[in-house]
Amino acid sequence: TALPTDEHGDYNGSDLIEWINSHPEGYVHPSLRIGRRIPGDSSSIIGTFVSSAPGAKPIEKDEVIATIPWDRMIGPGDEYSPTTFGSCQAIRNLASELKLGDNSQYAPYVRYLLTQSIEAMPGEWSKAGQMFLRQITADGELPPLDADWFEAAEYKNVWLNACRGSDDSIERLAYYLTSNRDEDTLMIPIYDMMNHSNDPDKLNTLSYKPNKVGDSFVFKASRRINPSEEIFNCYNRCHACSTHFREECETYSFRGTPDIFAHYGFVEEIPHYWWFDRNEGHQVTEIEFCLEKIAATGELSVSWINSTPGDHDKAFFVKHLERLKQIESNKEGLEGQLVQPDNENATSQEKMSRLEWEACWKYHNALITAIDAAIVSLNRIRRGNATAKLIVHDEYDIGDEL
Numbered sequence: 001t002a003l004p005t006d007e008h009g010d011y012n013g014s015d016l017i018e019w020i021n022s023h024p025e026g027y028v029h030p031s032l033r034i035g036r037r038i039p040g041d042s043s044s045i046i047g048t049f050v051s052s053a054p055g056a057k058p059i060e061k062d063e064v065i066a067t068i069p070w071d072r073m074i075g076p077g078d079e080y081s082p083t084t085f086g087s088c089q090a091i092r093n094l095a096s097e098l099k100l101g102d103n104s105q106y107a108p109y110v111r112y113l114l115t116q117s118i119e120a121m122p123g124e125w126s127k128a129g130q131m132f133l134r135q136i137t138a139d140g141e142l143p144p145l146d147a148d149w150f151e152a153a154e155y156k157n158v159w160l161n162a163c164r165g166s167d168d169s170i171e172r173l174a175y176y177l178t179s180n181r182d183e184d185t186l187m188i189p190i191y192d193m194m195n196h197s198n199d200p201d202k203l204n205t206l207s208y209k210p211n212k213v214g215d216s217f218v219f220k221a222s223r224r225i226n227p228s229e230e231i232f233n234c235y236n237r238c239h240a241c242s243t244h245f246r247e248e249c250e251t252y253s254f255r256g257t258p259d260i261f262a263h264y265g266f267v268e269e270i271p272h273y274w275w276f277d278r279n280e281g282h283q284v285t286e287i288e289f290c291l292e293k294i295a296a297t298g299e300l301s302v303s304w305i306n307s308t309p310g311d312h313d314k315a316f317f318v319k320h321l322e323r324l325k326q327i328e329s330n331k332e333g334l335e336g337q338l339v340q341p342d343n344e345n346a347t348s349q350e351k352m353s354r355l356e357w358e359a360c361w362k363y364h365n366a367l368i369t370a371i372d373a374a375i376v377s378l379n380r381i382r383r384g385n386a387t388a389k390l391i392v393h394d395e396y397d398i399g400d401e402l
């Protein structure tokens, strides 16, 4: 069955909205629009917006954006608990529904999910793409340090080994869809159409997951959202840099900018949360900082978490900044060597797709920006031109995400 589209030919989720609203407990705010950021531009991502159609109203602070009833979500069934963060049963149930396709009781949702491709997930990248990322991160000296994600080891460990899943294309899709779109153990239509932001000026929702089997999932506006504004969720809500959300934390996440890249395949916009582990012999020094953009000047600002780095840490940053710039100086040569030419259809593990190439460079640039800002901050502190901005978290400040 073809997906419903808007006047630009983009998916508009009208089937999903109708399906949720047709349930006695279901509700979708009439001003919600599903569509592309730039309507009609197929390279622009799909997300959720407040409609700018004539007569469409803003969504006011605390208004419910959507209520998704229990039996419109795909999850672990009776095994559900709000404090469980991963479930083989949930992935299995999703795979079964995907296999049923149009015959699934979740057909409007399943039809959209089946259009999703997993090629942007680093775990699904070609060998060449994964090797290039290894080069950028100096074989694990820079984050994300854990190679599991980009070598698909996580897929093998979790799905094939722990869950005893099969390696067929639908089960693989189910695994990556849960890693990319679920909220703990639930796949939630409409909610999972929201894109991510950590920017306090953009982030505009709060969500409330079911307390028990049978309850609905609700998400609300955390401030007034005006027509044409995008509606955002935060995928790593309440991490070490998001102090302004602390009082609103229902769940916590330790994921920073490198983890968002590893798990979703995109580089988030600033503000960022960066962490580095500097290895010296057997000793590991953790270096963490928040990177923000000062709205008035556009200047980058670094706040160090727990402690200000010392000379060895600065030398580590300087070394990697030079190394990253060195890689960039050979960008053209690398492109010829590593990227699948557009006119060649045959895919090979020795070449990477253009999508992987571009994602690698976005991450490379983000690393350069962050490391450069870190060095600037340390130089200023050293020269006495600035006092270090320090954020200190006590051990019990941050909760667990399993």
Ligand SMILES: C[S@@+](CC[C@H](N)C(=O)[O-])C[C@H]1O[C@@H](n2cnc3c(N)ncnc32)[C@H](O)[C@@H]1O
Residues within 6 Å of the ligand: 045, 046, 047, 120, 180, 181, 192, 193, 194, 195, 196, 197, 264, 265, 266, 267, 268, 269
């Ligand atoms: C939960 S889905 C969000 C809806 C998704 N855009 C869609 O088309 O259905 C998560 C995926 O959306 C994309 N995404 C979300 N936030 C993004 C952002 N800020 N920048 C770029 N891509 C983003 C990434 O591909 C991510 O893996």
